[in-house]
Amino acid sequence: MNHLMKIKIYLILILVSTTIYTSPISFLKENLGNIKPYYKDLLLPNNLGHLFYSKEKKLFRDILLNYLKDNPKNITNYRIKFLLGYHYYRSKEYNKATEQFRSIVGRYNELNDYIFFYLGDSYRAQKKLVDAYQAYSLVTSKSIFSDIAVKNKLNILFKLKQYIHIKNFFQKESHYLENDALNFLFIKTLIQLGDEDTAILQLKKVWSHTEGKEKKRAENILIDFMKKGKRNSIISGLEYYNRCEYLLQKKKYNTIIKDFELSYSVRKDVNIDKDICLLKASVYSNKLKSIDYINRLNHLPFKLSKIQKYYLDYIEMLYIFNQEEYQDYINKSLITLKEYKDYPNNEKLYIKLIESYKKLKKEKKYYKYLKKYVSNEEFVQKRKEYLYKLWFHYYDIKNYKESLKYIKIYEKIRFDNLRDEVRNKYYIARLNINLKNKKRGLYQYFKLILEDPFNYYSYLALIHLQKMNLTKEEILFNVKKVKKDITSLKKEKLHFNNRVLKIYELITLNLRQLAIKELIFYQQTATSENSLLANAFFFKSLRLYRSSRSVKFKSLRKIAFFPNKYSFISFWKSFYPLKYAISVNKHSKRFKVDPYFSWGILREESAYNRYAKSHSNAYGLMQLLYPTAVETANRIGMKLNNYRDLYVPDTNIALGVKYLAVLLRMFKGNRFYAAASYNAGASNVKHWLKNHHADNLYDWCEKIPVEQTNKYIYKVIGAEHSYNILYTRGYFKIGKVNLFKAIFSKDKK
Numbered sequence: 001m002n003h004l005m006k007i008k009i010y011l012i013l014i015l016v017s018t019t020i021y022t023s024p025i026s027f028l029k030e031n032l033g034n035i036k037p038y039y040k041d042l043l044l045p046n047n048l049g050h051l052f053y054s055k056e057k058k059l060f061r062d063i064l065l066n067y068l069k070d071n072p073k074n075i076t077n078y079r080i081k082f083l084l085g086y087h088y089y090r091s092k093e094y095n096k097a098t099e100q101f102r103s104i105v106g107r108y109n110e111l112n113d114y115i116f117f118y119l120g121d122s123y124r125a126q127k128k129l130v131d132a133y134q135a136y137s138l139v140t141s142k143s144i145f146s147d148i149a150v151k152n153k154l155n156i157l158f159k160l161k162q163y164i165h166i167k168n169f170f171q172k173e174s175h176y177l178e179n180d181a182l183n184f185l186f187i188k189t190l191i192q193l194g195d196e197d198t199a200i201l202q203l204k205k206v207w208s209h210t211e212g213k214e215k216k217r218a219e220n221i222l223i224d225f226m227k228k229g230k231r232n233s234i235i236s237g238l239e240y241y242n243r244c245e246y247l248l249q250k251k252k253y254n255t256i257i258k259d260f261e262l263s264y265s266v267r268k269d270v271n272i273d274k275d276i277c278l279l280k281a282s283v284y285s286n287k288l289k290s291i292d293y294i295n296r297l298n299h300l301p302f303k304l305s306k307i308q309k310y311y312l313d314y315i316e317m318l319y320i321f322n323q324e325e326y327q328d329y330i331n332k333s334l335i336t337l338k339e340y341k342d343y344p345n346n347e348k349l350y351i352k353l354i355e356s357y358k359k360l361k362k363e364k365k366y367y368k369y370l371k372k373y374v375s376n377e378e379f380v381q382k383r384k385e386y387l388y389k390l391w392f393h394y395y396d397i398k399n400y401k402e403s404l405k406y407i408k409i410y411e412k413i414r415f416d417n418l419r420d421e422v423r424n425k426y427y428i429a430r431l432n433i434n435l436k437n438k439k440r441g442l443y444q445y446f447k448l449i450l451e452d453p454f455n456y457y458s459y460l461a462l463i464h465l466q467k468m469n470l471t472k473e474e475i476l477f478n479v480k481k482v483k484k485d486i487t488s489l490k491k492e493k494l495h496f497n498n499r500v501l502k503i504y505e506l507i508t509l510n511l512r513q514l515a516i517k518e519l520i521f522y523q524q525t526a527t528s529e530n531s532l533l534a535n536a537f538f539f540k541s542l543r544l545y546r547s548s549r550s551v552k553f554k555s556l557r558k559i560a561f562f563p564n565k566y567s568f569i570s571f572w573k574s575f576y577p578l579k580y581a582i583s584v585n586k587h588s589k590r591f592k593v594d595p596y597f598s599w600g601i602l603r604e605e606s607a608y609n610r611y612a613k614s615h616s617n618a619y620g621l622m623q624l625l626y627p628t629a630v631e632t633a634n635r636i637g638m639k640l641n642n643y644r645d646l647y648v649p650d651t652n653i654a655l656g657v658k659y660l661a662v663l664l665r666m667f668k669g670n671r672f673y674a675a676a677s678y679n680a681g682a683s684n685v686k687h688w689l690k691n692h693h694a695d696n697l698y699d700w701c702e703k704i705p706v707e708q709t710n711k712y713i714y715k716v717i718g719a720e721h722s723y724n725i726l727y728t729r730g731y732f733k734i735g736k737v738n739l740f741k742a743i744f745s746k747d748k749k
Contacts, residue, residue: 057091064084064087067080068080068084078104081100082100082101084100085097085099086511094121094122097122098122101118109501113140116138117135120135120136120149136152136153136156144518151182154169158188163192164193166189170186180206180210180214186202187202187203190202203218206218240271240274241274247281251284253285254285260278262278263275272304275297276311276312280315297312307343310336311345313336314336314345314348317336317349320332321352329352333349337353342378347381350369350373351381351382354366370386374387383413395699400431401435407431425448426457426461429448433464447485448461449462453739454576454718454722454725455722456715456718460698462721462732465734469735470735472735472736476737502518506518565744568744578599579602580653583650583654584657587653587654588657591658592661593661594671596727596728597720598656598660599719599720599723600716601656601675604719605618605622605623606621606623608621620647620652620656621649621656622655622656623656624652624659626640635658636655638654659678660674663677663682667685670697671720675712678712679708679713680708680712684706688703
């Protein structure tokens, strides 16, 4: 018995030690998205994180200091000392911050760059410039503090009068001169070194490419040089033109109109290129009131170059288009495009030509020039949009062969968001089915569902497959084939990923804002697999529910990442939590609305944030306008005192679900129409139903002219589908085949 007791105690000790000392990555592999703050393991109060940001600074400090006193040999004390140092740093107690940071230098690999940066800041605040410089120098180029550390280092060198070191730095690292503040530091350094000619050249560049305060600052320094007799600092007409072109590229049209004047005068002193730039800005901003000046330029006694004539014609045509004289624009633009082939602004002329045919409702010509536009590979501005219009047009008129031709060209374009990518895959499958390529279409449907089950278009694909009466053998054959083709993510890369460990540490230290900064930086710089896994790992802890819709997340949506059904479901439940379950279930049952549809609306409207408020003054979880809420409240005998009542979750959910029930009743239970009405209003949906026809509901949704509403249906119905996959038993089936079992089963050799 004693022997058995010893074994039990030994096993318990192993279990406890494993719980306490499990590495972040091991924990990640076991249960994604479920992070326990380390201070729970260290027996610190649960409200420690809240105290950090509260007014109870002394209490927070005392807790940490007492812990260090009572546990002097704890191997994780470096974490406590970092948190204490950061607390002192935020409180501007730089002496104490320096003491804490110095005590853990070299002992905290994950947050070394934080330690060195805050140590440098603390030294600088104490005017210990040499120490600060040395600390900043230890911040690596991969840190989020890299650029600001470089800036601080250079400012310290300037204060220490180490001008030659600054000049040498900028000669080696010239890309830092894109920063205006560092550019002026370089100019001041050149002046201190007596290299005034180089300083003037640099100032001219700054003057030409900036505006506002920075432009004025450069101008003042140039004026000082002019007073000293530096004649080469006078700004030439060419530099005026360069500045105008720069602002034109930046679309600062109002600045150009304000800062520049037309140069034509009685003396015929004309800077035509600068004037053309000014006229472009005026016509782009629709502020060109007449084309008299263009006519005067065309009758000047000197000869205009061909490119100048082209630009004057170009400006005149845009003016005609803005005046809504579409037929005149078509006549003139066709002549110009023929005469001036391959000229720089022809793409813009072509776009306006296509828009003119659309305005005049000349459909044949419209699609003819759409095809001409996409056939020119140098035209890129509207290529994606026009390709989509073309393939959907041919799909709509049942010319599936032509539609497939253009959709395959469209497929080669880099997609900026997940929706465009999966929509394209869905319609390629549809087209193959319509063209009697059943085998290929089936495979594409299955690939879409298995790669990304939590998606609106995967939901549509699932519906189609459920209606096709497939045999069990066909289903399992396609599942097996898709599983073979999906590339697994390599989890082992994360075992030694310092950025992942760093974000994990910041979360466990309850430094949420810093963790989010690191996560954003990591998304921008890491390889796609690791970046997306970091997103997944920190999603729940940082409560960034909307991030799941990010394009940066799409690779994680492949089921091959997950070793089994349990980890797959537990991971995705983090994205689709049953928040406010009591209220949602109660009111959904009361008003006869599917609770998962309610959650789909709630998730999209507020991302579960009870205090959400929109620009249009919609409040709370289900984003209700106050007048709508009052009207709905009257229907169910509820009284609202003011808009603040809508921040109460149960009140907001009751009114939101009731309003949803009204819309569902209005459209005979159609969730797609109800979702569209929740976003755009029932009257708009009725108008679209009357004016936009399609063979089926799903194609009709694609024809909704308001892109925001189109996307809203995609998100809400997709979320409802995702909730059903995760929480409705037997939902994820085709015929009698449970897709989960088929996906996660180990294939027999």
